[in-house]
Amino acid sequence: MANLILVTGGTGTVGRVVVAHLLDAGRQVRVLSRGRRRTGPAQHVTGDVRTGEGLAEAVAGVDTIVHCVDPAQRVVQAALRAGSPHLVYISIVGVDRVPLGYYRRKLADERLICESGLPATVLRSTQFHDLIAAMLRLLAKPPVMMVPAGWSYQPVDVREVGAALSSLALGKPGGRVPDLAGPEVRTVEDLAGSYLDAVGMRRPILSVPLPGRVCRAYHAGGHLAPGRAIGTIGFEQYLGEQLAAGTLPYDDAIRDYTGRRPSKRTHPH
Numbered sequence: 001m002a003n004l005i006l007v008t009g010g011t012g013t014v015g016r017v018v019v020a021h022l023l024d025a026g027r028q029v030r031v032l033s034r035g036r037r038r039t040g041p042a043q044h045v046t047g048d049v050r051t052g053e054g055l056a057e058a059v060a061g062v063d064t065i066v067h068c069v070d071p072a073q074r075v076v077q078a079a080l081r082a083g084s085p086h087l088v089y090i091s092i093v094g095v096d097r098v099p100l101g102y103y104r105r106k107l108a109d110e111r112l113i114c115e116s117g118l119p120a121t122v123l124r125s126t127q128f129h130d131l132i133a134a135m136l137r138l139l140a141k142p143p144v145m146m147v148p149a150g151w152s153y154q155p156v157d158v159r160e161v162g163a164a165l166s167s168l169a170l171g172k173p174g175g176r177v178p179d180l181a182g183p184e185v186r187t188v189e190d191l192a193g194s195y196l197d198a199v200g201m202r203r204p205i206l207s208v209p210l211p212g213r214v215c216r217a218y219h220a221g222g223h224l225a226p227g228r229a230i231g232t233i234g235f236e237q238y239l240g241e242q243l244a245a246g247t248l249p250y251d252d253a254i255r256d257y258t259g260r261r262p263s264k265r266t267h268p269h
């Protein structure tokens with residue numbers, strides 16, 4: 001039985017769900033993030049997986065690491081020095097099919113983890129509802145909502161991804177495990193319509209064909225896993241719950257894809 005589990009990025013969108021599940025399961029949890037040291041039922045270590053700062057302290061004495069942030073190299077090195085705990089990594093469906101720089105780096109991290117000699121488990125999921133909502137929020141800003149023609153998404157609820165990761169963390173190392181995808185493959189036009197309805201906006205939706213290899217790969221559905229539609233919480237349910245709770249889709253979720261961190265969080269309309 002895992003005694004102490006480190007969740008890197010444990011204050012993030014999926015990381016905090018993992019932390020909550022592990023605490024519910026009665027495990028001791030340590031969180032690593034760059035933000036201010038927090039108090040609560042989980043221990044918090046301030047550190048940075050890019051520079052390695054705080055990693056030795058974070059991995060000391062842990063049986064398992066759930067790695068919910070990128071990159072992985074310094075975490076792997078620290079884990080090897082700290083007695084080789086089980087490393088559980090969250091990756092993305094299609095990192096081997098969509099030639100996006102971010103996906104290439106995640107694929108390289110998957111390989112690094114699986115070949116490191118650490119006991120490892122890698123779960124790929126499709127895009128979280130949060131990311132799709134954040135993307136649609138940006139696309140809905142101009143008077144005409146332009147969306148990429150012919151693209152679909154299969155968004156999944158982060159509660160289901162977090163539950164899957166925590167259960168993998170409590171189990172035996174499985175290597176690359178079957179992908180986790182949302183309940184439905186939906187065209188981006190369809191998702192955009194649902195978003196506009198949910199937030200009470202009216203916009204004409206214009207489908208624009210996009211050129212290039214990355215766009216062709218999205219068009220071909222390289223990021224989808226229709227055979228692994230395990231998630232049960234759909235996009236409309238997610239939107240309804242977010243709006244009812246006053247918790248909003250936020251711009252930060254897109255920063256990994258654009259390389260930019262928007263300066264502030266605002267209401268979607």
Ligand SMILES: NC(=O)c1ccc[n+]([C@@H]2O[C@H](COP(=O)([O-])OP(=O)(O)OC[C@H]3O[C@@H](n4cnc5c(N)ncnc54)[C@H](OP(=O)(O)O)[C@@H]3O)[C@@H](O)[C@H]2O)c1
Binds near residue numbers: 010091129
């Ligand atoms: N979003 C999606 O649709 C999706 C889909 C499939 C897989 N994934 C994968 O899931 C993972 C987590 O995504 P997410 O959307 O949950 O991320 P997120 O909400 O942006 O959270 C990132 C977390 O990592 C921490 N963090 C960021 N940079 C760090 C660094 N250099 N060192 C230490 N901690 C750092 C953040 O806190 P601080 O800022 O305070 O450090 C935060 O706790 C990523 O690996 C992503 O590729 C995401």
